[in-house]
Amino acid sequence: MRALEFTEYGGPEVLKWGDAPVPHPGSGQIRIAVRAASVNPVDWKRLAGAMSGGQPLAGTGRLGSDAAGVVDELGEGVTGVSVGDEVFGRGQNTQAEFAVMDSWAFKPPSIDWAVAAAAGIAGETAERGLRLLGVKAGHAIFVDGGAGGVGAVAVQMALARGARVIASSSEANSDYLREIGAIPVLYGEGVGDRVRAAAGGPVDAVFDVAGKTPIEELVSLVSEPSQVVSIANFGAAQAGARVTGGAADSRPTEALAEVAQLLAQNKLVIKVQTFPFDRAAEAYRISQSGHVRGKLVLIP
Numbered sequence: 001m002r003a004l005e006f007t008e009y010g011g012p013e014v015l016k017w018g019d020a021p022v023p024h025p026g027s028g029q030i031r032i033a034v035r036a037a038s039v040n041p042v043d044w045k046r047l048a049g050a051m052s053g054g055q056p057l058a059g060t061g062r063l064g065s066d067a068a069g070v071v072d073e074l075g076e077g078v079t080g081v082s083v084g085d086e087v088f089g090r091g092q093n094t095q096a097e098f099a100v101m102d103s104w105a106f107k108p109p110s111i112d113w114a115v116a117a118a119a120g121i122a123g124e125t126a127e128r129g130l131r132l133l134g135v136k137a138g139h140a141i142f143v144d145g146g147a148g149g150v151g152a153v154a155v156q157m158a159l160a161r162g163a164r165v166i167a168s169s170s171e172a173n174s175d176y177l178r179e180i181g182a183i184p185v186l187y188g189e190g191v192g193d194r195v196r197a198a199a200g201g202p203v204d205a206v207f208d209v210a211g212k213t214p215i216e217e218l219v220s221l222v223s224e225p226s227q228v229v230s231i232a233n234f235g236a237a238q239a240g241a242r243v244t245g246g247a248a249d250s251r252p253t254e255a256l257a258e259v260a261q262l263l264a265q266n267k268l269v270i271k272v273q274t275f276p277f278d279r280a281a282e283a284y285r286i287s288q289s290g291h292v293r294g295k296l297v298l299i300p
């Protein structure tokens with residue numbers, strides 16, 4: 001099968017489409033014929049060797065952590081899903097013709113393959129952040145980096161829970177934030193004051209999706225430092241904020257089910273830019289720029 005590969009660490013220029021063995025699902029996993037697979041920042045971080053702990057690359061590297069497709073093989077012990085079902089979720093080496101999935105939900109029939117593929121990592125991460133922050137109706141939450149993959153889902157999921165959402169972006173994405181229901185503020189110097197002005201005071205929770213604002217400034221927005229959760233600033237704990245990497249605190253099956261429901265109800269709309277597999281490097285370059293609106297998705 002075709003799979004996106006690399007044999008040396010580097011930038012998008014070292015990516016190539018190789019001929020890889022078709023994987024088989026292990027216990028509790030399924031295999032899908034991939035219809036769409038999204039690009040996440042972790043892909044280019046992995047490609048660059050930033051996740052290797054300084055170790056040299058062993059063998060061929062493959063990429064992709066989420067996808068949507070048609071189930072074509074079931075691992076041992078899997079129930080509740082059948083060959084031929086249309087699903088989306090989180091998996092391994094998903095930027096390929098076939099991929100093994102670890103967690104999934106049924107794709108709502110009205111939802112496009114590319115949108116479903118975009119919802120795996122972004123949806124699970126957004127659900128995790130909001131759950132850790134205890135976001136509920138009546139709360140005011142600040143999403144720092146609201147226009148990107150995780151941010152735009154977090155904004156809409158928080159709104160669906162009845163929260164009031166202030167979110168940051170560059171000027172180019174202010175209207176997009178307004179479109180998805182957030183009160184937009186510009187990120188950068190003075191963002192804390194702009195959030196206080198927009199919220200009419202402190203907020204109940206801060207979800208730091210971008211990891212770019214000094215953590216002290218984010219902590220100053222809430223009554224308890226632990227009401228700041230970051231997915232991208234791994235030094236944030238020093239200021240009393242919480243950092244989540246998505247291991248023990250992840251509930252992917254529940255999260256994906258919630259995401260599927262919000263997609264079906266049109267309460268979650270994900271803006272996607274699609275690229276045929278052959279243009280994967282272009283999508284990686286845009287992701288690497290750090291200024292993505294919504295999600296980038298590869299189509300076989």
Ligand SMILES: NC(=O)c1ccc[n+]([C@@H]2O[C@H](COP(=O)([O-])OP(=O)(O)OC[C@H]3O[C@@H](n4cnc5c(N)ncnc54)[C@H](OP(=O)(O)O)[C@@H]3O)[C@@H](O)[C@H]2O)c1
Nearest residue numbers: 041145147148149150169170173187210212231245246291
């Ligand atoms: N820990 C975890 O479990 C986990 C899970 C998923 C992702 N992540 C990490 O979380 C980060 C975001 O992921 P993503 O998929 O949402 O990325 P993305 O789609 O590339 O979005 C990045 C967003 O950051 C915004 N941004 C850029 N500079 C900013 C600044 N100075 N202040 C605030 N926002 C800024 C951009 O807004 P503009 O376009 O308007 O500039 C863009 O919308 C990445 O580092 C990723 O690796 C962590």
